[in-house]
Amino acid sequence: MNRRSFLKSLAVGVVGLASTSCVTTLVKSAGKRPDVLFIAIDDMNDWTTLFNPKNPIKTPNIVRLARRGMFFSKAYCAAPACNPSRTAILTGYQPTTSGCYDNGDGGQWWKKMPDAVTLPQYFRNHGYLAKGAGKIFHHGWSMGDDPRGTEHSWDDFQKLVPPRRVGKNHNGYTSGPLSDVEYDWGEHEEKMVDEDMFEKVSSFMEQKRDKAMFLAAGIFKPHLPFYAPPEVFKKYPFDEMQLPPMKKNDLDDVPAIGREMAHREHFIFANTTAKPENDPGSLKKMVQCYQSAADFADRMVGRLLDKLDTTGKTDNTIIILWADHGYHLGDKESCVKFTLWEKANHVPFIIVAPGVTKPGSRCDRPVGLIDIYPTLLDLVGLPQKKDVDGTSLVPLLKNPTQKWHPALMTMGKGNHAVRSDRWRYIRYSDGSEEFYDHSKDSWEWTNLAGRPEYAQVIAEHKKWLPTSEK
Numbered sequence: 001m002n003r004r005s006f007l008k009s010l011a012v013g014v015v016g017l018a019s020t021s022c023v024t025t026l027v028k029s030a031g032k033r034p035d036v037l038f039i040a041i042d043d044m045n046d047w048t049t050l051f052n053p054k055n056p057i058k059t060p061n062i063v064r065l066a067r068r069g070m071f072f073s074k075a076y077c078a079a080p081a082c083n084p085s086r087t088a089i090l091t092g093y094q095p096t097t098s099g100c101y102d103n104g105d106g107g108q109w110w111k112k113m114p115d116a117v118t119l120p121q122y123f124r125n126h127g128y129l130a131k132g133a134g135k136i137f138h139h140g141w142s143m144g145d146d147p148r149g150t151e152h153s154w155d156d157f158q159k160l161v162p163p164r165r166v167g168k169n170h171n172g173y174t175s176g177p178l179s180d181v182e183y184d185w186g187e188h189e190e191k192m193v194d195e196d197m198f199e200k201v202s203s204f205m206e207q208k209r210d211k212a213m214f215l216a217a218g219i220f221k222p223h224l225p226f227y228a229p230p231e232v233f234k235k236y237p238f239d240e241m242q243l244p245p246m247k248k249n250d251l252d253d254v255p256a257i258g259r260e261m262a263h264r265e266h267f268i269f270a271n272t273t274a275k276p277e278n279d280p281g282s283l284k285k286m287v288q289c290y291q292s293a294a295d296f297a298d299r300m301v302g303r304l305l306d307k308l309d310t311t312g313k314t315d316n317t318i319i320i321l322w323a324d325h326g327y328h329l330g331d332k333e334s335c336v337k338f339t340l341w342e343k344a345n346h347v348p349f350i351i352v353a354p355g356v357t358k359p360g361s362r363c364d365r366p367v368g369l370i371d372i373y374p375t376l377l378d379l380v381g382l383p384q385k386k387d388v389d390g391t392s393l394v395p396l397l398k399n400p401t402q403k404w405h406p407a408l409m410t411m412g413k414g415n416h417a418v419r420s421d422r423w424r425y426i427r428y429s430d431g432s433e434e435f436y437d438h439s440k441d442s443w444e445w446t447n448l449a450g451r452p453e454y455a456q457v458i459a460e461h462k463k464w465l466p467t468s469e470k
């Protein structure tokens, strides 16, 4: 039995057919199938007030959304990079199934799976309109659109180019990679591209239609360049700012492949930590700009919700919000994603399903964004697509404390992390390992792999590693 069929048998065994009744209620009471508002955020980590009111990044609008439905406090991407994470969500296949592991040429999913039926495409095939704008698919090849062409996934889609600064960078670097606009950060006085996204999505909401709609809103922030309008920065006074805790020699107990992952694009960490704190190019300044860019993304979520509420369709709209992966902000000597640690993989994830989710509910079971595809089909009452890797989360929407399986993350072939309620187990392609106890080590400072007292619990986690990889 491969991992996929094992997961399926487990899901059926554990959850039975518990989901059927609530879904039927939703569909029937609606009179027609519900709309879906699908909100994607780029590179937003868990250092926000959604996870803890004491966290420094203020996300009141995402908190407001969570109050309407269920917040998954332990949600994980399939892969900590834009393209493989989004490919997994939108095709339903883990990187180990699709062979799409990274943002490079090998991640061109449409070459490996030209006939993949994407999530919006599946909705269209079943009578929905599918529209969207901004970064839904990875922006690199297609500006957020289906790289095979709009017509494969959408009735209408607005491609958008991430923000570009004309003229001098704000971070003060005049040479080297950090002088490239893609790595810039600072106050941005021009219109943000996410405002164009919002305007387009708003216009889609206003259009008259007979069919139910799958509507995708792809927010580019907080992804680099870390830009936000000046007024947002006022919420994050530089003198009151904190940096993530950083343990000296944190990587000493990390295997070589883990250190290599942490040091991908190491020039950001190396350059920013060499600058004095009050320099525009310092780590502290960069983190302030990330916070502001994440705050700006939250404002976009607020505008989308307010707009939806004006249409009168909120009660018949499933809202799903996710970020494609997390982000390191100097912790683990890293200022990017691309690692198998908690900070690069732990993401905001909320589902609001009228008639199914209880307002203000919370699920603490580890779940994967790979589960979005079957979950949405389940919620709107469409037939399941049988070959996808995830399992519907509707049973957890009904009973958030029920038994569930761990979440799986992959960074490059052969490198995986398994996250259970309490533990994170990492195994790299050379067989080296890490193991962390989240009940007392949320920043993953102490690698427990190799200690005999954990051998049995590590063995339990190993069972969830993929048994075959494309």
Ligand SMILES: [Ca+2]
Pocket: 042, 043, 081, 082, 223, 324, 325
């Ligand atoms: Ca991303």
